[in-house]
Amino acid sequence: MDQQLKVFVTVAEKKSFSRTAEELHMTQPAVSQYIRAFEETMGTRLLERTNKYVRLNKAGEIVYHHAKEIIGLYEKMHNLVDDLTKKARGPLTIGASHTFGEYVLPWIIATLQREYPDIEPEVIIGNTTEIANLVDTHQLDAGIVEGKLLNHHLELQPLGNDFMYAVASPDHPIFNHGNELLELEATKDMVWIAREKGSGTREAMDEMFEQFEFEPVRLMQFGSNQPIKEAVKAGLGISLLSRWAIQKELEYGELKMVKIAGLPFERQFSIITNSPFQTKALEVFTALLRSHQLLRAFE
Structure with missing residues (x-):
């Protein structure tokens, strides 16, 4: 270079x-x-x-933007040629949206390091839009995202299904009438706590609202899953979160599932790349990703 x-x-x-x-x-x-x-x-x-x-x-700024892309392409080219005669090794840059990156990916990376210690993974966490942009500009070898993707020239392969549930604090007024099945309209006057635009979790919530022809009176926005869970635990409102994000809180009784007709909401995790050529490191990571028992746990 x-x-x-x-x-x-x-x-x-x-x-x-x-x-x-x-x-x-x-x-x-x-x-x-x-x-x-x-x-x-x-x-x-x-x-x-x-x-x-x-x-x-x-x-x-213009030169820097393109220089990053050129460097990414150069490194990918070098690794691909190097792979012709060598085993899976070297740098592997992976991006993931918040839910997958925070709750699933660390376990898969741990398995990758045990089985392929010569691979050097680097992980970046961002919302779906941010990760897609980094893959598009060759700053990431691959990304794992939630929901739909606007950048259609990227190669997208389904990875597994995810299910999202409405949750609230156990002390929330929505449970005053027991734990019976509710219509979404029953939450109309309550605060819904959401992720930012560009997030796959926010996209799922917006899609759910559209599907039910529902519009909450008030929406409160946070930039990641953890502050949303803390806000919900504090009684600020209701949220729609992935099964991955709420497992521990449900188990410890810190959050309670709100039974709403038509839920859980189903979406898809997908892996995105920007080249038909893959390094051996990316090939083995993708294969491990597809076969990992953690992704099969809820199917």
């Missing part, structure tokens, strides 16, 4: 010539020389730098 490109990306991320020199085991003057040469090649300044800061300008 072109060293100028690597130095530029590192400076952009470290926001420092000295930290870049330390990271790449170079001298600071060498880093400055690479940046000057790269800017001359591009025909414009890419970094604004003073004694106090180093940051990308508008042209630099």
